Amino acid sequence: MILLPVESYEIRTTEKKGSGIFALREIAPGTIIGDYLGRIIDDAEGERLGKELGACYDMDYDGHLSIFPLDIKAPGVHLINHSCSPNVNTYYYYGHTLFFALRRVLPDEEITLDYGLDPDQEVGFVYPCYCHSPLCRGTMYINPERLKQYGRFSFSETAGQVFEHLPVGAILEPLLEYPVEIKDNVVFDLFAKLDAEPVTYNDEKLPDILEIRLRLRETGCPLAFTRLGLIIWGIVDSHLILK
Ligand SMILES: [Zn+2]
Numbered sequence: 001m002i003l004l005p006v007e008s009y010e011i012r013t014t015e016k017k018g019s020g021i022f023a024l025r026e027i028a029p030g031t032i033i034g035d036y037l038g039r040i041i042d043d044a045e046g047e048r049l050g051k052e053l054g055a056c057y058d059m060d061y062d063g064h065l066s067i068f069p070l071d072i073k074a075p076g077v078h079l080i081n082h083s084c085s086p087n088v089n090t091y092y093y094y095g096h097t098l099f100f101a102l103r104r105v106l107p108d109e110e111i112t113l114d115y116g117l118d119p120d121q122e123v124g125f126v127y128p129c130y131c132h133s134p135l136c137r138g139t140m141y142i143n144p145e146r147l148k149q150y151g152r153f154s155f156s157e158t159a160g161q162v163f164e165h166l167p168v169g170a171i172l173e174p175l176l177e178y179p180v181e182i183k184d185n186v187v188f189d190l191f192a193k194l195d196a197e198p199v200t201y202n203d204e205k206l207p208d209i210l211e212i213r214l215r216l217r218e219t220g221c222p223l224a225f226t227r228l229g230l231i232i233w234g235i236v237d238s239h240l241i242l243k
Helices: 043-053 144-158 209-219
Strands: 009-013 019-023 032-035 038-041 066-068 088-093 096-101 199-201 223-225 230-236 239-242
Touching (some): 038 043, 088 144
Antiparallel strands (some): 009 019, 223 230
């Protein structure tokens, strides 16, 4: 389910990645983009459906079971394509996987997520990446240490959330209420829209990392520190990524 107002996005057919979701208007950092809804399936069904469709649509539900969209052709966050420098991330909330904007998303920009696949999971597929980001890893797999770090963050964020764990075959329905926004956290990697015009700053020394996060989130653009001769593209694992 997409939770953005209908006038602020559009589904387009991309050249190589099938359908994709594009912003038509600016989207503010922290905005909830959508909720991954569908039917609860087990690994065997996920594998069968993946082979049948030649693409993987299952989203982890509880570490054992997955969510599979009721209709893969209908609008939904499952249409969001992968990028190694994405503008969206996921956030677990009462058994739901919410997608939210990591930073300001610019009009006409594709909404993307790092699928962050676990290289330790034997899925029987190869996932090369052709996202064309200058920071492309060449694969949709991610460093397992980063996955563990995110898992620990999610575990602490969701501690105390009581919800019904659905069995195989059940339908995950929308929540009655969604958070207004997802707050920033240092665990989230952040990337500017790398091909956007940089926003320039005259700082004489580099601001601290939280201030840099704030500027990346609010502008959505690379940050050019002209006096320092630096252009910042993003922050990964609390390290600055320079152009
Ligand atoms: Zn890539």
